[in-house]
Amino acid sequence: MTSRPAPVPKRPSQLPVSKPPCTLHSSAIIADKAQITGSHAVEIGENAVIHPWARIRAEGGRVVIGKNSMVYEGATIGTTDGGDVIIGDYVNIETGAIVEAISVGDGTTVEVNAVVGKGAVVGQWCKIAPLERVEADEELEDFMVVYGDGRRRMDMTTKEHAEVRELKKEGQEKAVQAMRTLIPNAAAKWTS
Template sequence: MATLKPPTNTHRSSSSSSGPPKAPLKADPTATIADNVVFQGIYPVTIGANTVIHPRAKFYAFEGPIVIGDGCIISEKATIGAPPTSSSRSTSPSPSQSPTESTPTPKKEFMIRISYFVTIGPSSTIEPGVHIHSSATIEALAIIRRGADIGSHAKVCSACEVAGGSVGEWVVVYGSGPGMRRKRARAAKPISPAVVGAALTAQTALPASAPAGKVIEDARLMVLQKEREVLGRMLVPAVRKK
């Protein structure tokens, strides 16, 4: 499958030389990144294998590094991080500052970590300091506030807001605003992602011994894998045959 190569120094980031700095970017060669994704900041942004970044997504690494795991989908107009402020663009003193002048206290880093198989919906916002664990889903227009911790296989529904704190594993946040929470049905022993991937590669069904309560979630992950493959082909211009 054709894939878009990681952005080079000429990759568009919608910032001029006089504007906000471009964030250092390290993307796996198998990642698919739309040409008009914005990468700004002073900390590094890392994109994992087979992750798909939709057009007009924005990454603001002004308060800490951003790490995106393998197999994620970052949808259109999603915002990861926070736009720059006058104090967040630089943490070091000006080169013209004399040694006798007071130097600013180093700022605390607020790293954003998004683990593998996470889906971030369109126009959603992930603020600095957030950790989203594996296979979680953040739907469209959701807001995850600073310092929040979203557990594995959790789901934050459209237009909900998680104002810090934690959302447990397999918990669904639904409704409007802070919303309500409930546990998703699951089995005691999940199927590992390796087993799911092997079944998908071989185009075979999941093992017959798979716990009934986990089959739906594993099927969802398999569908997401297919979705990533299709998105990769859609975002990459067709290669003309000579």
């Protein structure tokens, strides 16, 4: 009676992904299931929150995320080719959104499944409504709202009232604090 040879262990089908050089503020929260890839630098600022399954792609250039900003589940920031992506302070990149812009200004919200194309420049305190699109290389001035099949309007309330902007910042800070209690921090995984 002959014995069967032992099965050969399978090799992994993918090579492990290398970690990009990361500079993370000590108060930043990075979920364990967040994905950060590429060979360019990634900088994540004070009190920024990167949710599980959010993707930061630094293959095509550096990615910078400002303080008190949040990147939600399934959102993607960065490019695979050509150029840095700079996200300002107090920015929300919501679930499923894709941001390949050169820059997104302070206080801006990119809502669910919205797309900001490669090379776009989005001003401060803008709002991109769900499923809307800012085209590649487009420039969006401060306080602009993109809604309803690509229509645009100026948010005069936020533009003309500094107290509204301050209240929005306070609201964002409270949301960030709430997320700190809900999302376990795995930032050490990206700095070691």
